[in-house]
Amino acid sequence: MTVTEERPVTEVGSPRRRKEDGRLVTGRTRWTDNISLPGMLHLAMVRSPMAHATITSIDVEAAKSSPGVVAVFTGADLGDEQGSLPCAWPITADQKAPPHPSIAVDTVNFAGEIVACIVARSAVAAKDAVELVDLEYDELPVVVEMAAAAEGGNLTHPDLGTNVSATWVFDSAEAGTGGNVEDAIRDAEVLVERTFRQQRLIPAFMEPRSVVCDPTGEQTTLWSATQIPHILKLMLALTCGISESKLRVIAPDVGGGFGGKLQVTPEEVITLVVSRRLGKPCKYTETRSESLLAGHHGRDQIQTLTLSATRDGIVTGLKVDLLADMGAYLGLVTPGVPILGAFMYNAIYKFPAYRFECRNIFTNKNWTDAYRGAGRPEATFAIERLMDELAVEIGVDPLEIRERNWIKHEEFPFSTVAGLEYDTGNYEAATARAKELFGYDALRAEQRERRESGDPVQLGIGVSTFTEMCGLAPSRVLGALSYGAGGWEHASIRMLPSGKVEVITGSSGHGQGHETAWSQIVADRLGVAFDDVEVLHGDTQISARGLDTYGSRSLTVGGMAVVAAADKVIEKARPIAAHLLEANADDLEFTGGKFNVRGTDSSIGIGDLALAVFAAHNMPDGVEPSLDAEATFDPENFSFPHGTHLCAVEVDTETGETKIRSYVCVDDIGKVVNPLIVEGQVHGGLVQGIAQALWEEAVYDDSGTLVTGSFVDYLVPSAADLPHFTTDRTESPSSTNALGVKGVGEAGTIASTPAVVNAVVDALRHLGVRDIEMPCSPHRVWSALQHLDGDGSSSGADTPTEKTYVADDADPSHNAQLSGEDAGRAAADHGGLG
Amino acid sequence: MAQISIKVDGVEYADAVEPRTLLVHYLRDQVGKTGTVVGCDTSNCGSCTVHLDGTSVKSCTVLAVQADGHEVTTIEGLAKDGELHPMQQAFHENHALQCGFCTPGMVMQSIDLLRDNPSPTEEEVRHGLEGNLCRCTGYQNIVKAVLAAAESAPVRIGTAGGTL
Numbered sequence: 001m002t003v004t005e006e007r008p009v010t011e012v013g014s015p016r017r018r019k020e021d022g023r024l025v026t027g028r029t030r031w032t033d034n035i036s037l038p039g040m041l042h043l044a045m046v047r048s049p050m051a052h053a054t055i056t057s058i059d060v061e062a063a064k065s066s067p068g069v070v071a072v073f074t075g076a077d078l079g080d081e082q083g084s085l086p087c088a089w090p091i092t093a094d095q096k097a098p099p100h101p102s103i104a105v106d107t108v109n110f111a112g113e114i115v116a117c118i119v120a121r122s123a124v125a126a127k128d129a130v131e132l133v134d135l136e137y138d139e140l141p142v143v144v145e146m147a148a149a150a151e152g153g154n155l156t157h158p159d160l161g162t163n164v165s166a167t168w169v170f171d172s173a174e175a176g177t178g179g180n181v182e183d184a185i186r187d188a189e190v191l192v193e194r195t196f197r198q199q200r201l202i203p204a205f206m207e208p209r210s211v212v213c214d215p216t217g218e219q220t221t222l223w224s225a226t227q228i229p230h231i232l233k234l235m236l237a238l239t240c241g242i243s244e245s246k247l248r249v250i251a252p253d254v255g256g257g258f259g260g261k262l263q264v265t266p267e268e269v270i271t272l273v274v275s276r277r278l279g280k281p282c283k284y285t286e287t288r289s290e291s292l293l294a295g296h297h298g299r300d301q302i303q304t305l306t307l308s309a310t311r312d313g314i315v316t317g318l319k320v321d322l323l324a325d326m327g328a329y330l331g332l333v334t335p336g337v338p339i340l341g342a343f344m345y346n347a348i349y350k351f352p353a354y355r356f357e358c359r360n361i362f363t364n365k366n367w368t369d370a371y372r373g374a375g376r377p378e379a380t381f382a383i384e385r386l387m388d389e390l391a392v393e394i395g396v397d398p399l400e401i402r403e404r405n406w407i408k409h410e411e412f413p414f415s416t417v418a419g420l421e422y423d424t425g426n427y428e429a430a431t432a433r434a435k436e437l438f439g440y441d442a443l444r445a446e447q448r449e450r451r452e453s454g455d456p457v458q459l460g461i462g463v464s465t466f467t468e469m470c471g472l473a474p475s476r477v478l479g480a481l482s483y484g485a486g487g488w489e490h491a492s493i494r495m496l497p498s499g500k501v502e503v504i505t506g507s508s509g510h511g512q513g514h515e516t517a518w519s520q521i522v523a524d525r526l527g528v529a530f531d532d533v534e535v536l537h538g539d540t541q542i543s544a545r546g547l548d549t550y551g552s553r554s555l556t557v558g559g560m561a562v563v564a565a566a567d568k569v570i571e572k573a574r575p576i577a578a579h580l581l582e583a584n585a586d587d588l589e590f591t592g593g594k595f596n597v598r599g600t601d602s603s604i605g606i607g608d609l610a611l612a613v614f615a616a617h618n619m620p621d622g623v624e625p626s627l628d629a630e631a632t633f634d635p636e637n638f639s640f641p642h643g644t645h646l647c648a649v650e651v652d653t654e655t656g657e658t659k660i661r662s663y664v665c666v667d668d669i670g671k672v673v674n675p676l677i678v679e680g681q682v683h684g685g686l687v688q689g690i691a692q693a694l695w696e697e698a699v700y701d702d703s704g705t706l707v708t709g710s711f712v713d714y715l716v717p718s719a720a721d722l723p724h725f726t727t728d729r730t731e732s733p734s735s736t737n738a739l740g741v742k743g744v745g746e747a748g749t750i751a752s753t754p755a756v757v758n759a760v761v762d763a764l765r766h767l768g769v770r771d772i773e774m775p776c777s778p779h780r781v782w783s784a785l786q787h788l789d790g791d792g793s794s795s796g797a798d799t800p801t802e803k804t805y806v807a808d809d810a811d812p813s814h815n816a817q818l819s820g821e822d823a824g825r826a827a828a829d830h831g832g833l834g
Numbered sequence: 835m836a837q838i839s840i841k842v843d844g845v846e847y848a849d850a851v852e853p854r855t856l857l858v859h860y861l862r863d864q865v866g867k868t869g870t871v872v873g874c875d876t877s878n879c880g881s882c883t884v885h886l887d888g889t890s891v892k893s894c895t896v897l898a899v900q901a902d903g904h905e906v907t908t909i910e911g912l913a914k915d916g917e918l919h920p921m922q923q924a925f926h927e928n929h930a931l932q933c934g935f936c937t938p939g940m941v942m943q944s945i946d947l948l949r950d951n952p953s954p955t956e957e958e959v960r961h962g963l964e965g966n967l968c969r970c971t972g973y974q975n976i977v978k979a980v981l982a983a984a985e986s987a988p989v990r991i992g993t994a995g996g997t998l
């Protein structure tokens with residue numbers, strides 16, 4: 001047989017170079033935009049420049065007669081066929097949502113919304129005609145700021161009667177997972193109150209989204225640069241009223257996603273509907289400007305936080321009031337993004353009381369949805385910034401305050417105040433290793449020297465001891481959260497007669513290295529050679545069942561489905577092996593790809609069995625001639641990776657410029673399948689989180705126009721902006737899956753943002769700066785230093801407010817951070833404490 | 835329509851193009867060199883980087899007619915007889931790509947970088963790649979790959995001539 005005998009002792013754990021690379025480094029790629037079909041037509045979208053307006057007239061005649069143009073469609077032309085774009089996560093029974101047509105019909109609700117679609121014989125001809133569509137609008141009042149929108153005033157959707165889509169609450173006292181936070185706040189010896197703003201971000205995957213639809217033949221085939229071919233197939237069928245069995249969706253090579261391609265897009269619906277109308281293959285590929293303008297955005301929350309603690313810095317309660325900007329519509333999982341954060345504010349700490357309330361707000365901006373981390377980066381930022389603030393109040397090192405509050409390694413499994421059960425972790429070990437690699441004490445000494453000498457370049461040290469929940473998700477938990485689908489994953493394995501193995505996965509890779517990692521897992525499990533395993537994915541006709549790739553779920557859910565399918569193959573092979581070896585099935589052991597009769601040298605390899613089964617000449621009675629197996633895996637719990645990230649930042653107090661001097665992270669993601677791939681995920685994740693801290697922001701002006709609509713203004717960092725990272729790992733295997741693995745795809749992004757901002761603030765705190773609003777651009781840092789007000793607090797931007805109450809201050813009005821009104825309340829509440 | 839003749843990855847092409855056609859679109863749509871990709875519309879991303887007479891250019895900033903009579907090497911012209919170019923090999927060895935969308939541009943720019951500066955420092959590599967964006971890798975392994983390629987052997991550039 002061709003099954004090779006030579007291989008590492010175990011594939012899992014070895015730094016295999018990736019199988020995917022061959023085609024990618026040579027340009028033999030299948031991006032959606034590469035696809036060209038006979039007679040294919042090209043689409044271009046006409047987009048509204050208005051953020052909120054009634055469409056009073058559309059004249060498409062000039063566009064229709066432009067050279068090469070075949071047709072022009074408006075929202076009215078598509079009619080019911082375009083349906084309403086789906087939202088799969090109604091977080092409350094009374095959640096409000098506007099209809100969401102792919103092409104706007106009467107009104108436009110954000111700048112960039114599609115108002116017409118040009119179909120032409122070439123992409124250039126389609127684009128040329130965009131300018132020729134003549135639209136007239138009646139302007140409506142534009143709602144841009146979510147805080148104002150939450151209070152009423154102008155409405156994004158007047159028909160809904162409110163800008164609040166839903167209010168969602170978790171209260172540990174009600175849930176029975178902890179105490180009452182109001183009691184904790186009333187009894188607090190120390191209170192830290194802060195407001196943080198999570199600016200709006202853009203996923204900015206490098207491959208612009210593209211979709212090709214071929215309606216010829218019985219079945220319609222749609223290729224899309226998507227993370228979610230399976231979900232997309234179902235949702236397009238439901239949205240457009242097409243039989244699910246008549247639709248095939250293919251995600252060919254996909255150039256990054258980061259949540260940004262976790263969507264059912266208007267462009268996909270339009271391409272599908274238009275190509276079916278015209279009976280011709282159609283392609284739409286967005287420009288980068290369109291991608292930034294109309295691909296969904298991420299983050300955009302305002303967090304109002306109250307942390308209560310004892311004088312020793314032991315946290316007694318945390319209250320979170322969140323405003324989350326939905327933008328103008330609810331996308332596939334838009335309303336659920338803040339909810340994914342709700343379970344993470346208590347992070348690695350033992351908080352006895354917790355309350356989270358979130359209001360989802362409509363504004364006339366592009367809609368937000370999943371972006372790497374989705375909800376968890378926001379939560380982690382908030383708590384890691386707060387822990388630093390608490391450390392300052394108590395007067396201890398930020399690592400010390402964390403240690404006083406974190407779950408000790410011997411306390412796992414640990415039930416949290418948010419109702420989760422953390423399986424394993426070792427915060428002590430990761431922190432100790434990170435401190436050592438970072439040279440923590442030496443950097444603190446240098447920081448002291450620079451402060452004392454009044455160096456214009458100050459040094460700050462930022463800490464982030466994060467955890468997150470990923471591996472989405474146990475289906476019953478998703479059900480309890482009203483999500484519209486489950487969280488399982490599917491895999492099947494085909495044992496080919498030549499000894500090769502095909503693994504079909506419901507995960508849909510777009511850069512993560514599934515083909516390599518899945519091959520490693522199967523090579524070990526079935527004892528076959530790494531190179532003999534072929535991984536197939538991303539085509540609903542090949543991979544019929546799946547829930548795709550997001551939420552760091554591939555390995556912990558999809559990988560486990562692969563393991564389960566492989567185990568079924570072995571169990572199917574066992575009676576056949578026993579028959580051929582003339583042995584009792586119970587006397588067989590399966591190791592190294594072979595069934596051995598215990599105590600003898602009689603054996604048969606799995607590849608030989610596959611050939612024997614293919615011939616089927618000599619099967620045991622009643623056994624089907626197939627080794628192929630499939631499995632669906634539903635995880636019993638989330639996965640809880642954690643880590644300690646330490647960042648040193650130099651801040652030039654004269655220019656406001658920041659420079660990351662060193663960055664060390666020690667992540668604990670349990671067992672590792674491929675350390676090379678893991679490290680790559682960490683690096684990429686770190687940079688997206690650092691970019692939120694320092695550079696990136698989607699900015700809208702007062703009229704609702706996106707100001708950062710190109711890579712000139714939306715500052716995706718380059719190699720020159722970034723330092724070399726020092727990464728390491730500790731290993732607390734997960735106890736909830738057989739591989740002992742945890743997710744890693746989002747960890748870096750979740751951890752790094754607070755590490756960087758904590759460092760920037762730490763550099764300037766002795767000068768009176770208490771916060772810098774993200775992104776901590778040179779301008780913001782410089783402004784914070786210029787506008788130090790009387791109480792020595794400044795943040796460089798408008799949103800943040802802060803209040804701190806320390807009970808042993810005899811007269812709260814002496815506490816500089818307390819505003820008059822709050823001082824009164826605090827004095828009343830805490831009257832007995834001074 | 836303008837008539838142009840261009841050598842692409844060692845093969846001569848004679849084609850009629852609209853004068854406004856960008857080199858990248860000519861390469862992708864007319865020559866079928868879809869290994870070279872388009873990532874932006876403001877010349878910021880570098881995904882479209884090719885070599886024009888041996889020097890890297892962003893092919894979205896060059897008109898096809900400007901390349902008339904010249905020689906273009908794309909990512910598809912680097913490997914010879916099934917052997918990866920040392921830079922392609924270095925990217926593979928050092929896990930310098932994830933989704934791979936930026937990779938053609940990164941590889942072409944990296945080769946040019948080493949042609950200019952055969953033994954760069956890490957800082958010089960980072961600055962040399964400033965015009966090429968990658969959203970996946972955080973750049974660390976790309977920088978490592980370029981430094982490794984510089985270490986390993988003199989890097990030959992594709993058809994467009996010359997050895998470092």
Ligand code: FES
Nearest residue numbers: 873877879880894
């Ligand atoms: S396509 Fe972005 S620089 Fe050419």
Ligand code: FES
Nearest residue numbers: 932936968969970
């Ligand atoms: S590898 Fe995905 S953009 Fe660079």
